[in-house]
Amino acid sequence: MPRLILFNKPHGVLCQFTDRGTAGSQRPTLSQFIDVPGIYPAGRLDLDSEGLLLLTDDGRLQARIADPKFKMPKTYLVQVEGDVAEKSLDRLRTGVRLKDGMTRPAKVERIDDFNLWPRDPPVRYRKSVPDCWLSLTIREGKNRQVRRMTAAVGHPTLRLVRWSVGDWAIDDVAPGEWREIDIP
Template sequence: MPKLIVFNKPFGVLSQFTDRGTETARSTLSDFIQLKGVYPAGRLDRDSEGLLLLCDDGRLQARISDPRFKMAKTYFVQVEGDPQEKDLDQLRKGVRLKDGMTRPAEVELIATPDLWPRDPPIRERKTVPDSWLRITIREGRNRQVRRMTAAVGYPTLRLVRWSIGDWTVEGLAPGRWQEATP
């Protein structure tokens, strides 16, 4: 049976086990996970937090990360500003990005979710409101959610991937992992 790891990736951690990109060492998965033979099924940007799945089976890895399978990925997204229904409708219909139209997304304005504090904290601006969205997409372009919210005029301040399919980080502290059923 394939091994599947559910990891709550903290802000600032690379979604890989080694860092060869800079002279200054950056935090990687190896700072948190000492298992051999597991690899990320997809990526999560260094400045994003939340669910990262790792597994030891190529087929399962493809099933999770390949956009052909349209596995739902749900994010809690803090944006700068106060999006209106017309803005959310643009995201729901699909947004034109430099690499083409996105697939329609499920989007709703939500109350501030009960999340762990981010380190470092998000900058607060007294004159600019912020809002929280729950966005579910079924593709996985590079920095897609951030680019989508920016395209409709609401830059992302904080991005937390909450779930992929039925797997979630609910109840799992940042930097912690557990085995799950594939």
Template sequence: MSRLILFNKPMNVLSQFTDRGSPTKRATLSDYIDVPGVYPAGRLDRDSEGLLLLTDDGRLQARIADPKFKLEKSYLVQVEGEPSASAVEQLARGVDLKDGRTRPAHAETIDDPQLWPRDPPIRFRKNVPDSWLRLTIREGKNRQVRRMTAAVGHPTLRLVRWSIGDWSLNGIAPGDWREVPV
């Protein structure tokens, strides 16, 4: 029977079990998960937080990670400034990036989701407001969400992947994981 683990990856943790090529020791999945034979299905940047799925099933791993299956990934995104309705509409229609136009996405402004504190905290600037978006995409270009918000004039301050398909972070604290039936 296949195993599937939902992990709430903290900020500054690599989405791999070893850290090769760095002179300093960086946190990896092995600091949090001691389950033999599972591997990440996709990636989540070191400076991003949230849901990372791990499995021991190669076909399931491919189905989760491969963009051709168009599995939705939803992100809670704290951005600099207050995006206008037209900026949110641009995100929804797709934006032009250096490596091509993004597919249409679901984009909406949301209230502060009252997440756990981030370590290190977001830099507070008294004269620059921030706000939150929920962005749901069906592709996975490198650092796509960050590049999309920057393209519409609102750089990302904090990025939390909340869900992948039907799996979500509900009830999983940062650094914790839960195994679920496949």
């Protein structure tokens, strides 16, 4: 039976088991959190992003999760700079032009009342610049897409947390923790 692990990746952790960066690099990797042989990430999260990372030992499942042709929805909680107006949300909902082409329409809404763990290091706070949170769902995976989309509508991303991929979510998985789940 294939294995599937839901990992809540903390900010600053590489989405690989070894750091192939510059000599002497000391960046944290998946191996500091997960000691399960034969599993690999299904998709990636940037070093400065956090949240759900799925890992599996099944190549077909890995492809179904990561390959954009399957259009699996990925939902992010996004803290952005500024007070986002409906006009900006509508642009995200219809697709945004990026340097590498148009994005597919996103499902997006403002969110106000929710609790999220603190980030280490904390997001910079400026009294003179408001921020707000969005729930944003996409069905593609261009490089740093969510960050580029919010910047394109005038609201740079301050914090990015992937909350779910398809039906899998990190509702009850703390940062740095993982849980193995049964695959139907």
